[in-house]
Amino acid sequence: DAGVTQSPTHLIKTRGQQVTLRCSPKSGHDTVSWYQQALGQGPQFIFQYYEEEERQRGNFPDRFSGHQFPNYSSELNVNALLLGDSALYLCASSPPGSGRANEQFFGPGTRLTVL
Amino acid sequence: AQSVAQPEDQVNVAEGNPLTVKCTYSVSGNPYLFWYVQYPNRGLQFLLKYITGDNLVKGSYGFEAEFNKSQTSFHLKKPSALVSDSALYFCAVKDTGRRALTFGSGTRLQVQP
Numbered sequence: 412d413a414g415v416t417q418s419p420t421h422l423i424k425t426r427g428q429q430v431t432l433r434c435s436p437k438s439g440h441d442t443v444s445w446y447q448q449a450l451g452q453g454p455q456f457i458f459q460y461y462e463e464e465e466r467q468r469g470n471f472p473d474r475f476s477g478h479q480f481p482n483y484s485s486e487l488n489v490n491a492l493l494l495g496d497s498a499l500y501l502c503a504s505s506p507p508g509s510g511r512a513n514e515q516f517f518g519p520g521t522r523l524t525v526l
Numbered sequence: 527a528q529s530v531a532q533p534e535d536q537v538n539v540a541e542g543n544p545l546t547v548k549c550t551y552s553v554s555g556n557p558y559l560f561w562y563v564q565y566p567n568r569g570l571q572f573l574l575k576y577i578t579g580d581n582l583v584k585g586s587y588g589f590e591a592e593f594n595k596s597q598t599s600f601h602l603k604k605p606s607a608l609v610s611d612s613a614l615y616f617c618a619v620k621d622t623g624r625r626a627l628t629f630g631s632g633t634r635l636q637v638q639p
Contacts, residue, residue, distance in 0.1 A: 453629030512577045517569035
């Protein structure tokens with residue numbers, strides 16, 4: 412049973428560019444959340460997708476957008492990249508009917524470097 | 527607003543000794559509390575959670591955590607540390623009506639042989 416997978420593993424972009432990160436949830440999971448983990452810090456919540464809709468959003472600008480597909484996979488898009496967007500981007504999934512009690516299962520992350 | 531504090535950036539302990547990693551939280555409703563571990567260049571792995579019931583929660587790899595409502599704490603413990611436990615540990619909380627995890631800043635655990 413595959414866990415949460417993310418691609419690519421690493422990515423290097425320059426300021427002003429746009430990037431798309433991808434996530435496939437754990438089998439049987441229908442909810443996907445995205446987090447940004449800057450170096451030396453804890454993960455910060457970006458947004459959560461459920462039934463192809465953004466269900467909750469953290470304190471991130473509109474440059475950060477996402478999408479969820481019918482197969483529950485998800486994309487995170489970041490426009491007009493800034494140096495400060497350099498971070499590890501983590502995707503997490505959780506199963507149906509979980510509410511807030513269930514733990515989230517995390518992928519290995521995508522390391523984004525903005526030059 | 528919900529928040530988590532991990533007051534120690536690093537905890538050092540000798541192999542075989544008990545370990546404690548501290549966490550305090552602030553929420554407006556009833557908290558759901560979690561501990562995760564992160565190894566270098568890896569994502570977060572779930573260790574344990576407190577939802578309701580017994581204040582002492584047992585989790586993976588011999589870890590346990592004690593929920594203390596009056597002190598708003600959820601400290602992670604293990605009776606006998608292993609060198610392989612050396613990693614970055616994160617405490618996280620979900621508040622009533624919230625679906626997102628709020629994480630602490632992390633505590634690096636170093637277990638010396």
